[in-house]
Amino acid sequence: MIHDAAGDVATLCLDLDISKADPAVIDVDAARLGVLLTSCGLQFVEDVSPSGGRHLYVPLAERIPGADARELVDALARIAPSLDPSPHQNPTTGCIRVPGSLHKRGGHQQLTTPLTAAYDVLRRRNTPDDLDKLRRALAPELRRGREEAARRARLATAPQPALRVPTGPNGIARRPSGWQSPLRRTAETGLYDTAKYRTPSEARMGVLNHLAACGWTLAQVRGELTGQFPGLAALYQSTRQLDRLLETEWGKAIEFTATSRGKNTAPKSDTSPTQPTRGGKEKPSAAAIHQLVNDLENILYAVLDARFQKLGREGLGLRFLIRGVLAYMRTMETNTLDVGCRTFALALGQHHGTVARLLRRLAELSDGMVTKIADAHHRNADVYLIELPEQHRQLARDLTWRKGKIHAVRPVFRALGPAAALAYETIERARLSPTAAEVARDSKIGRSTADRALAEMAALAMIHRDDAGHWHLTHTTSLAQLARRLGADSDVAAQLTLHRRQRGQWHAWLDRHNPDQHITESDIYDPDTAEHWLPPDDDSIASLMPSRRPRPCRST
Structure with missing residues (x-):
């Protein structure tokens, strides 16, 4: 038995089960777990079963509660798909086959660690400090596990109508916990x-x-x-x-x-970008667009951020929406945007209805920076013209352009929250490494909120502080990989899949009213191909930029 009478655990038992993955995957997972445990200073004993499964035993000098052991094993299972966490999930029946035991398929569990080394590991055992190092290394997985447990608890206690689809904090459809394509x-x-x-x-x-x-x-x-x-x-x-x-x-x-x-999915109608009349003016060059975006960023940081800060929750949404608008301008190299609400919603981690409302407010409150020049029609989205307002031109030119690129809400910040996104942006784009007080001031968030966000990002090795109290980015930490460890990439993929399905339904409705066009069932949804999977780079959201017309917003 793994647990004692009090439910405590003296050894972490990691069961790499042949029923969970191919034997080659089990070997890869065993090596991956071994590297992780060794890097944290933890020693372990390993055996192999006649069927190809493997066990890793991590003996502890001090017993830990069964709930803590379960949390750690669940976190390890997120980085090793062949790891079966079930032995640690039930304190009354959890057990594991130890070296030398008979196997149900014949043969015995064979110790692969040399006997003298295994004896030494079991005698010395691992200290609580070493276990704390493992917890720090698994911080993203542990955070994700706690959030999913809290979500399950809320769903279990809250009354829900039948067949209700679980949603995230922004109304976005969420897959059931543990679901995987x-x-x-x-x-x-x-x-x-x-x-x-x-x-x-x-x-x-x-x-x-x-x-x-x-x-x-x-x-x-x-x-x-x-x-x-x-x-x-x-x-x-x-x-x-x-x-x-x-x-x-x-x-x-x-x-x-x-x-x-x-x-x-070939276009069944003209979906080329809408080109408004310009009174004979030529289309701006790519260099001119990039310069315009740089000037608009200066106005955003100097004027609009402070204005939107006073609007509370709505203002927070507007701050990220204008960042998304500028990011799309730079990527598409045009100041005429006809991007659908769902495309902006994907970049912001918001519901498309919320984005539709925020777009109208942005046009009202941006001093003419964002102007709607054409309504949505058929498959075409609303068209917005982005310009530098006359009253802000001198200010934009007096200020120095900032380094780096502007982003809306990168996937990792769906998990960490808007305060962390703003604090990270401040550190990322600052000319000099800021202190905590400067981060709070420049990102327009409260000091206590900034301190919490900085501490949380530091725990995830996203940023670090030097001896003088200045914050720096940790460039060896990939935001895309961290998003995957926190489960944020799954939220992005689920939202994108939902949007594709909704676009298919909208296009089907249009085609039913156009008898010359025909669609197949796979145009609407194919479960094997429509479940999106983000590429593993920090610019994965930018790679989702539609080359065809996104599905128009129908919020009005």
């Missing part, structure tokens, strides 16, 4: 539905087609074969076969995706 599970574990895919070759082509449709590149896929995708690598018979076939199969996936997209 089948293709993502295949890429992580190497297990697949044999009723749908007859061979590993078919299963891996399904995964590659899905990744190609989500905008991944071959380099990103290769980079994740030892990260997110050990299961995809396990679907190849050997490393030699993987090296020989991956590039060829990726080319087939790209070709298949392009062909399918052209057949199912």
Whole structure:
């Protein structure tokens, strides 16, 4: 038994189960966990079963409550998909097969750690300080687990109507806790539905087609074969076969995706960007647009942020919306934006109805910076013209442009909150590294709120403070990887999937009123391809920039 009579635990038992993943994935997970434990100063004992499963035992010098052990094992399971946390989930029945035990399929559990080394580990055991290092290393996973537990508790106690779809804090549809798309599970574990895919070759082509449709590149896929995708690598018979076939199969996936997209989602009407009349003026050059965005950023930081701060919750939404507008301007290299509410909602982590209301308010309160020049029609969104107001031109030119790029709400800040996003932006774009007081002042948030946000980001190794009290970015921490560890990438993907489905339904409604056009069921929703999976880079939201017309807002 793992727990004693009081429910406490003296050894963390990590069960890498053959039923959870392919044996090759189990080997990768065992190596990954071993590196993590060793980096935290923790020693462990390892064994292997006749079926290919593995156990890692982490003996503790001081017993810990069963709930704490369960939390740690659940966090480890988030980085090792083959880890079965169930032995630690029930204090009365939790048990594990120790080295030397008979296996139900024949044979014995075999110790792989040398006997003398295993004896030394079990005798010395691991100190509480070493366990604290593990908790710090697993801070994102532990935070995510606590948030999901709190969410489940709220759902269990709150009365809900039948068939209600769970939503996040901004009204965005949320997947049930623990839900995972089948293709993502295949890429992580190497297990697949044999009723749908007859061979590993078919299963891996399904995964590659899905990744190609989500905008991944071959380099990103290769980079994740030892990260997110050990299961995809396990679907190849050997490393030699993987090296020989991956590039060829990726080319087939790209070709298949392009062909399918052209057949199912080709525009059925003119969706080229709306070009308003300019009185004979030529379209601004890319360099002119970038200079305009730099000037507009100066007005945002000097004038609009302070104005919107006084509007409370609505003002916070406006601050991020104008940042999203400027980010889209720079990416699309135009000052005429016809971006749908759902596209902005994805960049902000908000409900599209909230964005529709905020867009109207932004046009009213921006001193003419944002002006609506055309209404939405058919599949075309509202069109907005972004200009530098006459009354602010001198101020914009007197101020120095800021370094770096402006962002709306990056995925990681869906989990950490708007205060953290503003504080991080202040540190990221400051000319000199700011103190905590300067972060609070420049980001227009309260001092106590800024202190909490800074402490939280420091605990996640996003930022660090020097001896003089100035804050700096920790450039070795990837925001995209941190978003994945916190579960924020799943929220983005679920929102994008929902928007795609809603656009399909809207386009279907339009086509029903245009009998010359026809659609298929897969145009609306295909569960294998429509569940989006974000590419693993810090600019993943920018990669979602639509090349065709986004679904127009129908909020009026």
